[in-house]
Amino acid sequence: MKTLDTARLDGLVEELRQGERTWARLSLGDRLDLLAATSATLQEHAQEWVEIACGIKGLPTDSPLVGEEWISGPYAVLSSIGALSETLEALRAGRSPLDGFRLSAAPGDRAAVRVLPHGIFDRLLLNGFTAEVWSRPGVSAEHFADAAGLAQRDPAKTGGVGVVLGAGNIFSIAPLDTLYELFAGNRVVLLKLNPITDPLLPVFEKVFAPLIDLGLVRIVTGGADVGAAAVDHPGIGHVHITGSVKSHDAIVFGPGEDRRTVRLDKPITSELGGVSPTIVVPGRWSARDLAYQAEHVVTQKLHNNGYNCVASQVLVLSSCWEQKDAFLAALRKAYAAARKRTPYYPGSDTRCEAALAEHPDAERWEDRLLLDVPADGDAAFTEEYFGPVLAVTQLPGDPRQFLDRAVDFANEKLAGTLGANIVLHPRTKRRLGSSFTDAITRLRYGTIAINAWTGVGYLTARASWGAFPGHPLTDVQSGIGVVHNALLLDHVERTVVHGPFRPFPRSIATGQLAISPRPPWFVTNRTARVTGRRLAAFAGRPGWSKLPGIFASALRG
Structure with missing residues (x-):
């Protein structure tokens, strides 16, 4: 779809409004089933995703650099689906999603939660890597734990229809932003792809078919005019963009350099890069x-x-x-x-x-x-x-x-x-x-x-x-909000x-207790293509039997 006329946009927004009513009726168990179905469709079409990505980026399919597309593509999304599923499982059981996580004090009257490693597989696959999420000052560990779950603590209270303006560089960004809008904001989503990623539309439609079939997601392509029309539509209540400060400011203030008058009449969140x-x-x-x-x-x-x-x-x-x-x-x-x-x-x-x-x-x-x-x-x-x-x-x-x-x-x-x-x-x-x-x-x-x-933080699903x-x-600098x-x-x-x-x-x-070899995201890694594909398969269906193949490839990298 290269253009999006007003009638078609109106129709898509109405479909999403109906989908929002469906979303409000879905229990946490139903939502877990949808995540499992989306994981299954992604695993089925991951190879197609990577092949299209290589075509867009001009990567030979036998290059070690293809590992970047596996790891920053299907692996990142499959990992996020798995981690979101555990969060919903905890909420369904009446527990905090942080039960079982290490909570501690961080400097400056902050709380910290250790999100990596989480479980034995993290300790083996990412040995020597750790990650903590810090709260803002004045937030206690108890409050951090009590508030975890965001909108999924009350899933029937939905957040309307949001538009996600996708990025064109890392191909998991748009899918991950879509999932975050659905689960953190409890919003149904109109995803507008960056034109660079238009060739991925067919595979994204297959991956998100469980969500599309229920009217929870719609995906469109086109230029800046399509994005502007979606942002301005009265049925869209929230905007999320991953892109440049220039694109963000054009949405918020309109064309030109005048930043005194905000023309956008709805909330916006953003991730805008930087130096x-x-x-x-x-x-x-x-x-x-x-x-x-x-x-x-x-x-x-x-x-x-x-x-x-x-x-x-x-x-x-x-x-x-x-x-x-x-x-x-x-x-x-x-x-x-x-x-x-x-x-x-x-x-x-x-x-x-x-x-x-x-x-x-x-x-x-x-x-x-x-x-x-x-x-x-x-x-x-x-x-x-x-x-x-x-x-x-x-x-x-x-x-x-x-x-x-x-x-x-x-x-x-x-x-x-x-x-x-x-x-x-x-x-x-x-x-x-x-x-x-x-x-x-x-x-x-x-x-x-x-x-x-x-970039390790980007790939850590439970990290902000x-x-x-x-x-x-x-x-706005690098943006507002997190994903x-x-x-x-x-x-x-x-x-x-x-x-x-x-x-x-x-x-x-040399005395360090770390068994991680040269990471597969290193541009010098010789076996990143194989390691990345195996990591993506593991993220979809973790299991002990898959570890030897990952280790064997990683150690040769």
Whole structure:
């Protein structure tokens, strides 16, 4: 469907209104059955999904990079369905969804819930990775637990019809946003696909058939005019967008630069990306540490060719780090060696050319740019390049001084508050002690990853995903509200992820209790395609018999 006339839109909204009445009558048990049916249709059509995704992105079907499409596509949605199902099971049994989870105090009068690992399979498949969701200040652990479940605590009280304006970069975003609207907001959904993902319409219709058949979801395609018509329709009561600040502001204020008058007459939530930093705290690293963490930073930048809302854009180093030059040499080597990609996302070449025009001394490998920029100000700090462009800047100081300055720099200089990464040696972290915790607490980002990429937070179904709270419509930064959040937590502030500094087996040899090999989302992973497919199959139907194949593939990566 390339256009959507008024009569057709009116008809779809009326179908969804009828679907809302059906949704209100469905018990938690009925909703669990719908989730199970949707999981089954997704498992049936996952291969088709990935093949279409590869066609859109120009990926050879035998490339290890296909693993990105398995993991950030079917795996992410299947994991979310499984986690949502457990939340509904708890509510149906009269329990809090947080029963059995580790609740603790977090700094600054906050509560924290450990969402990763959850269960023995997490401990085996993601050994060494942890994630906590922190509440906003003043929220107790008891309140966190009592409020969990959001709208599913009263499923008969529905939230009307919402429109989801889907993203065009990571193909699980639109399905996950749709599920979140259904279960967190208790709304039925008109999903408008990004034109990049139009080829996925047939498979999305198959995947969501259990929800479509009951009138709970409708999917349309088209350009900005279709999205605008849906947003303006009087029968639509809520808007959610994943996209750019420019698109958000056009919806809220209308075309032009005037932000004084809000024209949108309904609530809007959003996830809008930004300029994500990777802060490398100085320490004494081995040559293999330097090489591995260089691959890690390159992954944070070049996963999906940099077309990620949390692609690292500014690498922050200490000018006093004795190994700075050695790390940059390893970074250049990994950057140059990464597999070539098709620049499929519209405007990529133009944005890269603009970055090159602003930085004529940039190092270049085909369309990949490495910029050396001053810390006192640069376009790379305020303009999201959304492509294979990485800026390197330096701040002075020993580990403690540097980290304090880097936190201030990220909070004050960089646009957006979606995700920030920190890399540091475990020995350095121990030496920093409570000052490291203070630094994490001061960072104003919705997801913070330590020795991990914030993309791990995206893939953790029970973690929250969204901007740091508090942005007004007139300065929305990385957005308003959260998604994913399969525990349906209220009063969320951020997710904090930790990962292992070294991969297995070197982690064990150097005294770290972590058995995770090079992660399958690394752009250097050689077996990511097979591992990703096996992980997706596991997420659909977890079982012990599937673990040996996953481990065997992962260890060869």
